[in-house]
Amino acid sequence: MSRIGKLPINIPTGVTVTVSNENLVTVKGPKGELTQEVNPDIKINVEGAEVTVTRPSDAKEYRSLHGLYRALIQNMVIGVSEGYRKELELVGVGYRASNQGQVLELSLGYTHAIFLQLPKEIKLETKSERNKNPLIILESCDKQLIGQVCAKIRSFRKPEPYKGKGIRFVGEQIRRKSGKAAGK
Numbered sequence: 014m015s016r017i018g019k020l021p022i023n024i025p026t027g028v029t030v031t032v033s034n035e036n037l038v039t040v041k042g043p044k045g046e047l048t049q050e051v052n053p054d055i056k057i058n059v060e061g062a063e064v065t066v067t068r069p070s071d072a073k074e075y076r077s078l079h080g081l082y083r084a085l086i087q088n089m090v091i092g093v094s095e096g097y098r099k100e101l102e103l104v105g106v107g108y109r110a111s112n113q114g115q116v117l118e119l120s121l122g123y124t125h126a127i128f129l130q131l132p133k134e135i136k137l138e139t140k141s142e143r144n145k146n147p148l149i150i151l152e153s154c155d156k157q158l159i160g161q162v163c164a165k166i167r168s169f170r171k172p173e174p175y176k177g178k179g180i181r182f183v184g185e186q187i188r189r190k191s192g193k194a195a196g197k
Contacts, residue, residue, distance in 0.1 A: 016080075017083055018082075021065050022063065022066075022087050023062060023063060023090075024063065024064060025042075027042055028043075029041045030090070031059070032059060035056075036051045037050055037051070038050075038057055038089070040086070040089040040093050042092075043093070043094065044093050045092070045154040045155075049089060051082050055067070055079065055082055056068075056069075064086060066086070091156075092153070092154035097154070099150075099159055099163050100148055100150050101167065101181065101183070102149075102183050103146055103148075103149070103179075104146050104178055104179060105122060105178035105179065107122060108122065109141065110139045111139055112137050115130060115131045115135075116128055116131070117129045117131060117137060117166070119166070132162070134154070134155055135152070135159060136152040137150075138150040138151075174187065174190040175192055177189060
């Protein structure tokens with residue numbers, strides 16, 4: 014058995030999980046509503062305040078899907094009850110971030126500013142304080158979507174190993190290189 018797949022998912026108060034047509038799971042909570050399509054062979058059982066995921070056999074395909082769908086449903090339950098929050102910091106001289114509604118404007122040392130339209134499911138906030146790195150704070154109930162948007166923002170200027178400049182997560186450690194001067 015899959016160690017992750019056989020664990021039951023606890024449903025917190027205020028969250029409802031419904032399974033329709035045997036392959037569409039809908040999770041509703043105070044932060045929003047998420048849906049996930051599931052392989053029809055994988056069975057989702059909602060009993061009281063717990064959700065269990067079962068597979069029909071030990072075939073390799075079903076073993077891989079068993080843990081996957083359990084993890085996806087768990088992420089949906091956590092998302093609609095608590096939500097997900099990611100913080101990115103811009104490290105570099107002259108790097109700036111600002112937002113107008115759902116449009117994020119980044120100044121990252123290129124000749125032009127970068128404008129990124131974010132989906133309506135993500136709540137965007139930017140902070141710029143004196144003598145501190147600018148912050149981009151993203152909040153959403155969808156873990157996949159917020160991770161994808163963070164990866165897109167980070168791809169504009171990844172942290173480089175020599176000076177550590179770029180866009181990185183708050184608290185992330187960057188492996189630094191010494192450069193050519195240290196070799197002499």
